[in-house]
Amino acid sequence: GQNIDQPTEMTATEGAIVQINCTYQTSGFNGLFWYQQHAGEAPTFLSYNVLDGLEEKGRFSSFLSRSKGYSYLLLKELQMKDSASYLCAVRPPGDYKLSFGAGTTVTVRA
Amino acid sequence: NAGVMQNPRHLVRRRGQEARLRCSPMKGHSHVYWYRQLPEEGLKFMVYLQKENIIDESGMPKERFSAEFPKEGPSILRIQQVVRGDSAAYFCASSPGTLNTEAFFGQGTRLTVV
Numbered sequence: 001g002q003n004i005d006q007p008t009e010m011t012a013t014e015g016a017i018v019q020i021n022c023t024y025q026t027s028g029f030n031g032l033f034w035y036q037q038h039a040g041e042a043p044t045f046l047s048y049n050v051l052d053g054l055e056e057k058g059r060f061s062s063f064l065s066r067s068k069g070y071s072y073l074l075l076k077e078l079q080m081k082d083s084a085s086y087l088c089a090v091r092p093p094g095d096y097k098l099s100f101g102a103g104t105t106v107t108v109r110a
Numbered sequence: 111n112a113g114v115m116q117n118p119r120h121l122v123r124r125r126g127q128e129a130r131l132r133c134s135p136m137k138g139h140s141h142v143y144w145y146r147q148l149p150e151e152g153l154k155f156m157v158y159l160q161k162e163n164i165i166d167e168s169g170m171p172k173e174r175f176s177a178e179f180p181k182e183g184p185s186i187l188r189i190q191q192v193v194r195g196d197s198a199a200y201f202c203a204s205s206p207g208t209l210n211t212e213a214f215f216g217q218g219t220r221l222t223v224v
Contacts, residue, residue, distance in 0.1 A: 033212060042114075042201065042215040043153070087152060096141055096205060097166060098213060102152040 004101035006088050011107045012078055020073045020104045022088035030093040034062055034073045037085045037103070046073070046086075075106070083108045112137070114204050114216035115184075122222045123192045131187040131219045135204030142185045143213060144170075144177060147199045159185060160207075192223045 003025040012018040024032070031050040035043035047055055049064035049071060061074040075082055085105050089098040115134040123129050135142050140160055145153040155169040159179035170177065174192075179185040189196055199220050203213040 035215075042217045045212040045214070048212055089153075095166075096213075097143055097155050097158045098153075099155060100145075100153040 004088055004090055004099060006086075006101040006104045008102070009105045009107070011109060014078055014080060014108055014110050016078050018075045018078060018106060020075070020086050020088075020106070022071045022073070022101060024069050024071075024088070024090050024101075026069070026090055026092060026099075028093035029066060029090065030095065031091045032062075032064055032071050033089040033091070033098060034060075034071075035087040035089065035100075037087060039084075043087055078108045080108050080110070082106060114139075114202055114214050116200075116202050116216035116219050118219060119217060120220050120222070122224060124224055125193055126191050129189040129192050129196070129221055131189075131200050131202075131221070132184045133187070133202030133204075133216055134184040135202075136214055138206060139204035139214075140207050141205045141213075142179050143203045143205075144185075144187050145201045145203065147201060147218075149198075153201060156187075189221075192221070194223050197221055197223045 006022045033048050034046040036046050037043040047062035049062050054063045059076045064071045085103040087103045088101040091098055114136055117132050142159045144156040147153050157170045157177045158166040162181050174190045176188045199218045201218045202216045205213040
């Protein structure tokens, strides 16, 4: 099974950096995903890590350490529109479905 | 290329009625997943289907819930004899048949049972 933990809430100031951590305990692993979800809307894909290291995509970066069962999503130069829930999800080996954490609600203040 | 289409966006049912939720995957996608999201909670996996086959229904309640993905037409999530606890947002996602790709989500159907 999957056990995925991430903080419930985080608050940061516009222009700042926020790091959202995600730890997982799984019986196997075949990739970690980050999604963004604004209230009342569909989750949208942000990043995918399957190998250790940092993946950078504009203002968003995602890091993975498979040996530690740990990932983080880094949001730089925060904008008000970044206020949303950020979902960490793990894909088991040989499987297509995703197991999601409860999500981290990020609030960006002016 | 249209995204994942779900309808209706909002559905109100009285207790005991049936709810039918529809999902049309993205063009070229053969895998469909249904998730349920309760207020302030994460997405919970319900069922994974390919055309005409249920691959994994481990997250779906054994009673009152069923899902199908026919050869022609959308995937349907059916909830019979709805109860207040079924009120939630139901999201459908689709992906192509390769492992190293993300799933794309629809806008969801918000079911309210009154």
